Amino acid sequence: MSGPVLPPWMFTEFDPVGVDLDSPASVQVYDDNQGTTTAKDDELLDRLSVAEGTVFVDLGTGTGSLPVRAALRGAVAHAVDVSENMISFACQHAGANGVSLHHHHAGFLSYEHEAGSVDVVTSRSALHQLPDAWKQVALNKIATMLRPGGSFYLWDAMWSFEASEILDQLPAWISAMAKPEGEGFTKEMFETHVREEFSTFSWIIEGMIERAGMVIDDSSFPAPWYGEFVATVPLSEGQ
Numbered sequence: 001m002s003g004p005v006l007p008p009w010m011f012t013e014f015d016p017v018g019v020d021l022d023s024p025a026s027v028q029v030y031d032d033n034q035g036t037t038t039a040k041d042d043e044l045l046d047r048l049s050v051a052e053g054t055v056f057v058d059l060g061t062g063t064g065s066l067p068v069r070a071a072l073r074g075a076v077a078h079a080v081d082v083s084e085n086m087i088s089f090a091c092q093h094a095g096a097n098g099v100s101l102h103h104h105h106a107g108f109l110s111y112e113h114e115a116g117s118v119d120v121v122t123s124r125s126a127l128h129q130l131p132d133a134w135k136q137v138a139l140n141k142i143a144t145m146l147r148p149g150g151s152f153y154l155w156d157a158m159w160s161f162e163a164s165e166i167l168d169q170l171p172a173w174i175s176a177m178a179k180p181e182g183e184g185f186t187k188e189m190f191e192t193h194v195r196e197e198f199s200t201f202s203w204i205i206e207g208m209i210e211r212a213g214m215v216i217d218d219s220s221f222p223a224p225w226y227g228e229f230v231a232t233v234p235l236s237e238g239q
């Protein structure tokens, strides 16, 4: 994969580690495996008050399901992903729905948006692609691209169990979630995620969001292995 030229010390985000979601075959089945539905997407966009004219950026967009639903309600929707196959699928999906996306072959670390001009940034199931130090770089960038009062929504595989339980909880996660071949993400895919990707504890993510200068408004952990945060860039005095 190619992308913008980055400094040699920069994390190589255009060569994601772990489970290969980039092949055309993987892209085709991704939404079914992930359990993505338009109803769930719309519910999230309602929660985040995404409406006509909202400037909306989805980082690690995958098939673009969320920005397409945002564009359908009149938002100015940006879809960002390091996978050219995912971006191309997202554009086709948008076209099939009669909308267009601002699409960007870029990642958390390389995407540049006019500072302070975005109303809502979302990222689902993607931030774990970065090691923790680079997650912080990504979160700092998100806080900068959002306008004061703008919202950030994060959903990801993250650990909210007790730190002492980790060696029991990781195999428990794999057993609980893995599906037979052809029916969803397999045991081997979850094993690869745990071994090679960079999911981390929810308390680390929480601290990083706060250190990026955002205020956490809401968080929930529907299972010990997944969580979400909704955060806001604070208004400065007089705003």
Ligand SMILES: C[S@@+](CC[C@H](N)C(=O)[O-])C[C@H]1O[C@@H](n2cnc3c(N)ncnc32)[C@H](O)[C@@H]1O
Residues within 6 Å of the ligand: 013, 014, 016, 021, 022, 034, 036, 059, 060, 061, 062, 063, 080, 081, 082, 083, 086, 106, 107, 108, 109, 123, 124, 125, 126, 129, 130
């Ligand atoms: C598990 S998928 C999630 C897709 C979508 N957000 C969803 O919820 O269905 C992860 C996506 O993140 C993308 N990705 C991996 N590393 C990335 C990075 N550094 N910056 C942006 N996207 C990245 C992958 O190409 C993939 O499309």
